[in-house]
Amino acid sequence: MTMLAAIFALAVGTYLIRLSGPLLRKRMTLSAYTEKVVKAGATVVLLALTVTSTFLVEGSWAGWALPAGVLVGGALAWKRAPLAVVVVAAAATTALLRLVGVA
Amino acid sequence: MLTSLLRGADRALLRDVAALAAGIFVAAISFGAIASAQGVPWWQSSAMSALVFAGASQFATMGIMTTGGGLLAGVAAGLILNLRHVPYGMAVGGIYWTSLRSKLVGTHLLLDQTTAFALAAGDDRRRARTAFWTVGLTLFVTWNIGTVVGALAGQFIADPETLGLDAALPAILLALVIPGLRDKRTLAAGIVGSGVALGTSLFLPAGLPVLLALLGLVVMWRGGTKEAR
Numbered sequence: 001m002t003m004l005a006a007i008f009a010l011a012v013g014t015y016l017i018r019l020s021g022p023l024l025r026k027r028m029t030l031s032a033y034t035e036k037v038v039k040a041g042a043t044v045v046l047l048a049l050t051v052t053s054t055f056l057v058e059g060s061w062a063g064w065a066l067p068a069g070v071l072v073g074g075a076l077a078w079k080r081a082p083l084a085v086v087v088v089a090a091a092a093t094t095a096l097l098r099l100v101g102v103a
Numbered sequence: 104m105l106t107s108l109l110r111g112a113d114r115a116l117l118r119d120v121a122a123l124a125a126g127i128f129v130a131a132i133s134f135g136a137i138a139s140a141q142g143v144p145w146w147q148s149s150a151m152s153a154l155v156f157a158g159a160s161q162f163a164t165m166g167i168m169t170t171g172g173g174l175l176a177g178v179a180a181g182l183i184l185n186l187r188h189v190p191y192g193m194a195v196g197g198i199y200w201t202s203l204r205s206k207l208v209g210t211h212l213l214l215d216q217t218t219a220f221a222l223a224a225g226d227d228r229r230r231a232r233t234a235f236w237t238v239g240l241t242l243f244v245t246w247n248i249g250t251v252v253g254a255l256a257g258q259f260i261a262d263p264e265t266l267g268l269d270a271a272l273p274a275i276l277l278a279l280v281i282p283g284l285r286d287k288r289t290l291a292a293g294i295v296g297s298g299v300a301l302g303t304s305l306f307l308p309a310g311l312p313v314l315l316a317l318l319g320l321v322v323m324w325r326g327g328t329k330e331a332r
Binding site: 041050 | 154168185186191219222270301314
């Protein structure tokens, strides 16, 4: 019963959070420059999310295998490799490092 | 010429979305499997995936609820993790802010990945719109099927960490933000912001550090006033 209440509360709250971005946006008059900053803001949050989830797992050091895989994927993406190549290379790097005993 | 170019672009998009969907499918299976292992019935984890549709918060809330952390703590942790959707909605909300139905459905499809794909399309609004809807609808289906599969058969599936699949989703997000980071001031803001997020992760609950990364934007503001002068 409490699980159902949690699911419902999280669903409603998350929907309202998702709704608030476009509503805030409508209240602001966006010049070309603020538009650029708002887009950069989303990029910055996505990068920070990537960086924290690459180096930290549940608040502590993720070990070497995970960041190594993500960095290999990122380097390939920088070279404009397709996403499928990025994914396979990242997962393979991390898996191989773990296989040879690197955490 | 133009049509073949467009068809080529669409194929590239579909190929990228397929790679992303594979990663999300594995994450969804993990979610369903972990929930079942904690004794949550399959229809509850499935209801959560359909109604919440935000992976990290589902793992967090489910984890706290099943370990006796309580309703308030569980929901609060999930909602704090989801606050990052506010800057996402400000950046890409215009894409689906058209008809009422588009607004209602688009809002539910606002994710890390739909935002990243839409931003990666650059200033081409048509491409951004195609990317947002293709990614959003594909991931909604994938996430929900994966949850059911994981909840019912998760114990028969290999550990995603052994396969290195925990590296897949961060690598995809990194790949998608790279076009935006080719702009030097966005890159500077991103580096400063990620530093802030890493540092504050040591003492703040998950979800707040990535929002504090927005402090990195001061780099752009200073650059902007310099240009204005």
